[in-house]
Amino acid sequence: MKPHFDHVALIGLGLIGSSLGHVIKQHGLARRVSGTARSAATRETAMRIGFVDDVHEDPADCVRGADLVILCTPVGTFAKLAEQMAPALKPGAILTDAGSVKCSVIEAIKPHLPEGVHFIPGHPIAGTEYSGPEAGFAELFEGRWCILTPLPDTDDDALARLKAFWEACGSEVEIMTPDHHDLVLAITSHLPHLIAYNIVGTASDLETVTEKEVIKFSASGFRDFTRIAASDPVMWRDIFMNNREAVLEMLGRFTEDLASLQRAIRWGDGQALEELFTRTRAVRRSIIESGQDTPAPDFGRHGVPSQETEKPAKKTA
């Protein structure tokens, strides 16, 4: 495939950054791929696996001369990274991100944007509960959606180039406004994670049921929740801190609906339960028919679930 960009810079080399490195290399989408990571261990791992050509500790060194820069760190880091990178960004470069939230990301980055840099927020709806540089794989984005939320003044040509890049990574691209993105993802991704974190937390807090029993008798429903609740704590802390309004709106609706289920159980209203369960089964069928149900393949399971993978390098005096 003809390179889409000459030089791509990946800021953050976890699941998303390493998967992008792999797919860019596999399909020859760039002549050179640079990466930033805070720790020497992550930089060494990235070079050993070979999904980048060079690594840097300083994000400004990484983006110098790059024509596509992709932020792949937790969304709470974006403002500081944008400030650090700004003086080194090349005029005409495209700056994008993979963050799971869009409105607050735009607010965080826009004040630092130098003149002539095309900023196009993005979000691949593709992931696993694994994190770190060993979790990535080239097929992560295949058949998955990637949402782009261009700003009113986004350059058409830059948008077309970024869209073509994501398509070459295997994704289908959908364009929407940042507000709409945050509302849709609040119900389809953020709330399900909150519910998973909550139910696994509740189960582990139960005094009358031992942790051993929770593990031993976990039916597949609970096990599915534990997979989601093993997702990176820092990444998800940042998502909830940065999509507050939309998550609270959806949580309000969710708790109202939960209360009506509680009422149906209390008053023995089996018909209400059956009607809802029939409706939800149809939703599941539609997802299967749309082809969005394929789980991430096993080769995406080499990272680290449920713990931060890269600690910042200790400062030496």
Ligand SMILES: NC(=O)C1=CN([C@@H]2O[C@H](COP(=O)(O)OP(=O)(O)OC[C@H]3O[C@@H](n4cnc5c(N)ncnc54)[C@H](O)[C@@H]3O)[C@@H](O)[C@H]2O)C=CC1
């Ligand atoms: N994990 C998933 O399933 C998906 C994640 N996303 C988004 O993509 C972004 C990256 O997520 P993952 O790759 O999954 O996370 P990850 O935890 O696997 O990787 C993030 C990397 O960034 C590093 N990092 C943190 N702060 C940094 C800083 N200030 N400077 C440099 N590096 C720093 C971390 O140490 C880690 O190595 C997040 O914004 C997340 O919301 C989007 C789609 C799916």
Ligand SMILES: O=C(O)C(=O)Cc1ccc(O)cc1
């Ligand atoms: O592993 C899962 O179930 C996910 O939901 C992955 C995921 C996590 C965060 C995103 O912003 C998009 C996709």
